[in-house]
Amino acid sequence: MPAARHPFRIRRAIRGGCCYGILSFVLTAIPAHATGQGSLGGDRLFWVLVWVGVLIVAAFFGYVQQNRMVQRKTAELRRELFERQMTEKELVAADQKLRQSLAEKEALLKEIHHRVKNNLQIVSSLLYLQEDYLSDPKGIEILRESQHRVKSMALIHEQLYGTTDLARIDFGRYIEGLTANLFDAYGIDSSRIRLNVRADDIRLGVDTAVPCGLIVNELVCNTLKHAFTPAAMGTLDVIVRMLSPGRMELVVADNGIGMAESPAENEKPSLGLRLIHTLTAQLDGTVSVDTTNGTRFSIVVSTPEQPKKES
Amino acid sequence: MIYARPNLAVLPGSSGVPELVTLGAGQQERLGSLIKMISTDFDYVIIDTAAGIGASVLWYNQFADHNIFLLSPDPTSMTDAYALIKLLCRDYGIDHFNLVLNFVRGVREGKHTVETINRVTQRFLKLKLAHLGNIPEDTAVRRAVLDQVPFVEQTPGSKAARAIHELAQRVHTLI
Numbered sequence: 001m002p003a004a005r006h007p008f009r010i011r012r013a014i015r016g017g018c019c020y021g022i023l024s025f026v027l028t029a030i031p032a033h034a035t036g037q038g039s040l041g042g043d044r045l046f047w048v049l050v051w052v053g054v055l056i057v058a059a060f061f062g063y064v065q066q067n068r069m070v071q072r073k074t075a076e077l078r079r080e081l082f083e084r085q086m087t088e089k090e091l092v093a094a095d096q097k098l099r100q101s102l103a104e105k106e107a108l109l110k111e112i113h114h115r116v117k118n119n120l121q122i123v124s125s126l127l128y129l130q131e132d133y134l135s136d137p138k139g140i141e142i143l144r145e146s147q148h149r150v151k152s153m154a155l156i157h158e159q160l161y162g163t164t165d166l167a168r169i170d171f172g173r174y175i176e177g178l179t180a181n182l183f184d185a186y187g188i189d190s191s192r193i194r195l196n197v198r199a200d201d202i203r204l205g206v207d208t209a210v211p212c213g214l215i216v217n218e219l220v221c222n223t224l225k226h227a228f229t230p231a232a233m234g235t236l237d238v239i240v241r242m243l244s245p246g247r248m249e250l251v252v253a254d255n256g257i258g259m260a261e262s263p264a265e266n267e268k269p270s271l272g273l274r275l276i277h278t279l280t281a282q283l284d285g286t287v288s289v290d291t292t293n294g295t296r297f298s299i300v301v302s303t304p305e306q307p308k309k310e311s
Numbered sequence: 312m313i314y315a316r317p318n319l320a321v322l323p324g325s326s327g328v329p330e331l332v333t334l335g336a337g338q339q340e341r342l343g344s345l346i347k348m349i350s351t352d353f354d355y356v357i358i359d360t361a362a363g364i365g366a367s368v369l370w371y372n373q374f375a376d377h378n379i380f381l382l383s384p385d386p387t388s389m390t391d392a393y394a395l396i397k398l399l400c401r402d403y404g405i406d407h408f409n410l411v412l413n414f415v416r417g418v419r420e421g422k423h424t425v426e427t428i429n430r431v432t433q434r435f436l437k438l439k440l441a442h443l444g445n446i447p448e449d450t451a452v453r454r455a456v457l458d459q460v461p462f463v464e465q466t467p468g469s470k471a472a473r474a475i476h477e478l479a480q481r482v483h484t485l486i
Binding site: 075076078080090 | 384385386389390393416420423424427428430431434435
């Protein structure tokens with residue numbers, strides 16, 4: 001290399017033009033006599049400078065490469081950001097839509113239960129109004145029994161739209177309401193006949209609650225009509241409990257005069273008893289009666305599995 | 312209508328005129344019949360709409376035979392494009408869209424961007440978008456904009472100009 005100043009200029013524009021780098025440096029070849037060293041010293045200096053130059057160029061290209069990689073990663077992250085943002089937005093929108101749809105359906109279902117209850121009450125009122133056109137006590141009694149049956153069904157729908165769970169009712173609470181209504185309807189003084197309701201925390205859907213409600217309605221009506229003489233004191237126990245998952249027992253027991261074990265030969269079984277047997281069979285259940293101390297009806301029915309309680 | 316070149320006429324819109332953005336039903340109908348009338352004299356009518364999901368943008372898009380979305384690989388641009396695609400798909404029943412990527416730094420970036428947006432549309436809209444091509448980032452475009460001349464004429468050999476030619480070929484196959 002002749003003794004002179006040799007300027008080097010490295011120009012590198014990173015693809016895309018967003019980073020632009022110019023690196024310049026000067027290699028100066030100094031003659032050996034000027035340094036006062038021999039030719040060996042001049043050669044050494046030359047190679048040192050060459051290596052320094054090579055290192056600088058390598059560092060520069062390393063920087064450029066790293067810059068490219070950063071840009072590539074940034075672009076990847078931006079794409080990922082977009083994907084995540086869109087996914088989140090879509091999921092939130094879908095969630096909102098679902099909630100809105102659920103709220104609408106709940107409102108509709110409540111409205112349906114409300115209307116069913118109102119219609120059943122109208123039927124009950126019609127039956128009540130028809131009593132005025134009957135003079136036969138037996139006929140009036142039949143109409144009243146029908147009224148109680150209709151009311152027992154209306155009570156289920158009333159409870160369904162009045163709670164947050166539109167699919168199931170608290171059956172214990174329902175039994176308390178039903179028996180209280182029947183005591184009122186028959187004009188029973190609660191100090192004369194004491195009512196004990198004991199119920200497990202059982203939630204039943206309409207399909208099971210309606211027949212179970214009708215069964216309890218028949219048994220309680222029967223007790224209130226026949227178990228006690230007008231002045232007699234007594235107790236009426238209504239027990240609802242789970243025997244095992246999927247098996248529920250309904251017990252209606254009184255300490256009254258007791259009932260005949262079997263009806264007379266020419267006597268037709270009452271509608272109430274027929275209903276009890278039919279509805280129990282419908283729920284894949286069994287009926288047992290114990291008349292040793294008053295009357296004790298024990299009905300075991302199948303119920304769908306109870307939902308687990310929310311913790 | 313201005314003839315910029317022998318076979319290229321431009322019907323300019325206007326900037327800062329709100330009436331053009333919010334066309335009434337009657338005006339839309341008139342403009343629609345005007346475009347139909349004009350289209351008989353041309354092979355292609357290209358409508359360059361504004362960005363976003365304004366009423367006029369939606370109207371032009373439902374009016375078009377083919378919808379081409381020009382977007383950059385930035386998340387904001389992708390989000391805008393996705394919002395419009397979603398609206399057109401859900402509310403107007405359009406189920407075929409074409410993408411052109413602008414300002415891309417390499418084929419790979421364009422491909423990855425289209426893959427990303429396609430993943431989202433396939434997942435939530437059950438829709439696959441067609442990729443028509445990329446227009447690379449090119450200083451020739453910036454120069455042409457400053458000189459106010461088309462870059463395909465100013466620097467026909469530039470990367471962007473070549474990409475436009477390739478794109479034109481692909482658009483031609485759409486028809």
